[in-house]
Amino acid sequence: MTKNDLGKKQKMIARIQEFTLMDDDFMTRFFENDKECMQFVLQTILGNKNITVIEEVAQKVVKSLEGRSVRLDVYAKDDTGKPYDIEIQRADKGAGAKRARYNSALMDADITVPGEDAKNLPESYVIFITENDIFGKGLPLYHIDRVVKECNIPFGDENHIIYVNGKYEGDDPIGDLMHDFHCKKPADMKNKILADRARYLKEDDKGVKHMCRIMEDFAKEERDEAKIERTIEMAVKLLELGKMTEEELIETFNLTDEQMQTIKEKVSVLA
Numbered sequence: 560m561t562k563n564d565l566g567k568k569q570k571m572i573a574r575i576q577e578f579t580l581m582d583d584d585f586m587t588r589f590f591e592n593d594k595e596c597m598q599f600v601l602q603t604i605l606g607n608k609n610i611t612v613i614e615e616v617a618q619k620v621v622k623s624l625e626g627r628s629v630r631l632d633v634y635a636k637d638d639t640g641k642p643y644d645i646e647i648q649r650a651d652k653g654a655g656a657k658r659a660r661y662n663s664a665l666m667d668a669d670i671t672v673p674g675e676d677a678k679n680l681p682e683s684y685v686i687f688i689t690e691n692d693i694f695g696k697g698l699p700l701y702h703i704d705r706v707v708k709e710c711n712i713p714f715g716d717e718n719h720i721i722y723v724n725g726k727y728e729g730d731d732p733i734g735d736l737m738h739d740f741h742c743k744k745p746a747d748m749k750n751k752i753l754a755d756r757a758r759y760l761k762e763d764d765k766g767v768k769h770m771c772r773i774m775e776d777f778a779k780e781e782r783d784e785a786k787i788e789r790t791i792e793m794a795v796k797l798l799e800l801g802k803m804t805e806e807e808l809i810e811t812f813n814l815t816d817e818q819m820q821t822i823k824e825k826v827s828v829l830a
Contacts, residue, residue, distance in 0.1 A: 593615070615636075632646045642681065646686065667683065697727075797824055
């Protein structure tokens with residue numbers, strides 16, 4: 560290993576030590592392939608020790624019928640078929656009501672079988688763990704469920720949205736969980752199951768190497784995404800000016816259908 564490579568690795572390891580579970584990149588890798596940790600978090604937030612996670616996917620991509628997609632931070636499913644989307648949001652605008660509605664709708668579409676009766680849709684949860692108390696009431700949790708306004712009775716669609724207040728510091732399970740989500744050091748965490756996982760990723764040689772490989776992949780993905788964005792912006796200008804047709808753009812830049820749709824939407828906005 561060259562001196563330059565060693566320096567890069569040391570900087571990467573130092574960055575890993577600064578991560579907390581409020582960093583979505585670290586959070587997704589923290590829960591990746593770890594059903595027990597995900598199960599513990601869901602049991603704590605929902606106050607239900609009977610939840611059993613049978614599937615857990617980090618950075619799951621779900622698409623609408625029109626081809627648009629959203630990347631869920633962590634997707635989980637329990638043994639009754641209920642799906643859960645857990646999102647970390649440090650910026651308040653990223654946890655808006657319509658974002659929750661959009662994620663929920665795509666989750667439904669992702670598990671819907673053509674021709675199946677809608678009454679078979681399972682109960683679902685979209686959970687935002689937010690950096691700030693976005694409702695400003697000092698509560699640990701905010702539950703959003705539809706009601707019939709005139710009667711003030713539950714609508715019963717079994718679609719639930721929950722906001723977890725990251726600023727909450729109460730002496731209870733949610734307070735302990737949020738404390739752990741802000742810890743940099745595993746030794747400072749209160750919940751052993753989370754501390755053990757953090758210790759593996761930050762202090763165990765094998766875990767640290769795993770995180771270093773992931774961070775290298777992140778850097779490559781960011782470079783690739785930046786390249787794609789530049790290509791799209793160039794294609795928008797060419798299409799807007801009439802320099803190239805849609806077919807020519809697709810062939811020249813090897814664009815996907817989704818990328819071409821994005822380009823047409825940008826040109827439409829500019830028109």
